[in-house]
Amino acid sequence: MEQTADEIRRLKACINDLISVLALPAIWSGGEPSQVVSTLLDVLLGMLDLDFVYAKLNDPISGAPSEIVRLAQPGNVRASTQEIGQVLNTWLRDNPHTSSLVVRNPVGDGDVSIASFRPGLLDSIGVVVAGSGRANFPTATERLLLGVAANQAAIGLQEARLLSEQRRVAEELDQRVAERTRQLIIVNEDLRRENTERRRAEEALRESEERWRAVFDNSAAGIALANPSGRFLAGNLAYQKMLGYSEKELRELSFLDITHEDYRDANSELTTELLEGKRQYFEMEKRYRRKDGNLIWVRVHVSLVSGKQITPRFLLVIVDNITELKRAEEGLRDAQMTLAHVTRVATLGEMTASIAHEINQPLGALVNNANACLGWLSTENLEEVRNSVELMLDDAQRASEIITRIRSLVKKAPPQKDWLDINQTIREVIGLARNEIQRNGVALETQLSDDMPLIFADRIQLQQVMLNLMMNAIEAMTQVTTPRELLISSGADDSKGVVVVVRDSGPGLDSKSHERLFEPFYTTKPQGMGMGLAICRSLIEAHGGRLWATTNAPHGAVFQFTLPIGSVKVS
């Protein structure tokens, strides 16, 4: 009966302990593996009346073991956890399959009964060893409790490990997310900075564009942009007003379309040179045809603008509409031409006697030869008849040449340049003035160089200059009784042009009036006009040359001029 009661008590105690062991997972739920083991050891120590409990757990990741010991009377034990572990591990290694044994007590005196169990199915988790000085340890109930505890511990550890693995993974994930987020923030920051910079650059560009558009629109100068083939891309208000076309209409045109035919070739030659990089810029005076058909004169500056992002474009700037200026220039040129014509006619007027004599000579010879011819005809001497007729033809030719020369000088023709031999021009003028030279007892000497370049010049204008200088020289020499010598020479100029010198032995130039000779209307002659030298200088300068006077030694004056070779090209 008492035995039954004992048994019932024991069973109740056992059930209580079992409930305690079964409740363990609730305690250690969510804890670390080390916490699980600590709780397990504490519960076992208290529940089973043990001297010590020892656990060695393998770390699932590194495999490194960790040891924990719980002692019933910790104060009496001097051995360290490692020393206790060493004793127990030796025993475990030597008796791997034995779950209980009596060994020397590692934490006290005498022997101790020990029981070991390995949580889980495999040995991988570790081992738990319980030791008690009681000889009956472990009893069947204790073995049961230890077994259940082992299973609970296995589940708990597994859970704890899973949990800690989950935590580790979650942490790692968190770290990665944090790292990614950090990188994203950096990238975002970069993007934001880039965006701000781009916005700032765009803003600056827009401001600059607005500024330039304002300059473009409000400029008093006509400004236009055209593509490489000359088609307009834009034209400001001043440009539109100048030409009478709207910007839209301009875009349908090229600048050659509105350029007067006379200037197109020169214009496209210059723009080609710009495109080929042969020049950076050019400036030209030309005529534009307005939309209403009227012609205007402009001075246009053209350059090529190019950049990294744009194809090259022509920039046309018209600083001034020079129509009025050109009109005035044309008027001046007309007036000059008329004046030049008048002085030429006047000079020739002075030479009337001389010219009449010059023409009379061949005409007289012609009459003589005609008479002779008639005589030969009556004697039927045909040989002599032919001779006379040939002489008559020569005389007629000479007379006609003289008339042609005079006519060309009297003719009021606009300037016309051509390649010419200056020596030939000098000879023609000498031919005209020959009689005047002889009549005034002047000895003429010519020194015309053979090595002369052709020059691009107006023949009649140069004849006029030569005639004026020669007539002035002859007239000046009429004032002296000393020998009258006229020397006309030509040569190549140092600067690749020509130089012509007219030297006389007249009274020379007085130093007071020297500078005034070339002034219009300056004359010392009672019938003089004082325009000859002024016109000569303007004609020579219009050819890009120079005319000046010096004193001849020992007496007389020297007038000389230079002329560059000249060029057909519009400059």
Ligand code: ADP
């Ligand atoms: P004009 O012959 O009608 O006087 P020009 O302009 O040809 O006009 O000449 C201006 C002046 O220059 C002349 O009146 C004369 O005093 C002076 N002059 C020109 N040529 C000579 C010369 N060869 N020798 C001396 N004086 C000269």
